[in-house]
Amino acid sequence: MPKINFKTSGKVAEFAEGDEVNVLRTSIRAECGVPWRCASGNCGTDRILIEEGAEHLSPPRRRERERLGELMDQGVRLACQTYASGDITISWDPEQKGLDEDSELGKRLKKRWLGVMEDS
Template sequence: MPTIRFLTSGTDVDFPDGEDVNLLRVALRNKCGVPFKCATGLCGTDRVRIVDGAEHLSPPKRRERELLGDLLDEGVRLACQTYVSGPVSLYWDPDQKSIDEDSRAGKRLLAEWLDAEDGQ
């Protein structure tokens, strides 16, 4: 089973071999602490830096390329736009501010993401 290592929170999450999983959805389901706000690739709140395993990530989507630009070359990705197919290690700035998950908008967005399937 491949493992996603969330270095900032010290959490490791295994997922079934042969599956592509959304990085943000895995983080939310396993309470890994990745910050998020819009979860659509527009705000950039869920920026993560890939330490190892970049070859196991989906190619950057248009929104990621537009928002991150040269940061992509430095290993920065948006968790909401990134699918993982093998072992990956990543971290994020612990000072990044997330949506208030107890707010009405936070609860709605969280429910939407947790209820959805992973498929691309």
């Protein structure tokens, strides 16, 4: 089974062979700790560094390219805009602060975003 190694939190999430999974959604479901706020590519809070497995990632989307600019040349991606189809290792700045997922806003956004993603 392919896996995402969330190096900063020390967690690993596996997914079914042949699947393509959203990196942020996987992090939220498996409680792997990637910080996030909007989950739609607007805020840039969920910046991750691709350490291994870039060849197993979806091509960058326009919103991601616009938000990150030259950082993409350094291997930075947005977890909410990135899909993995094989083994990858990612890390992020542990000082990055995301939305408090236990706040009312956090719960609403998480439920809405995960629900929308399930239909995709």
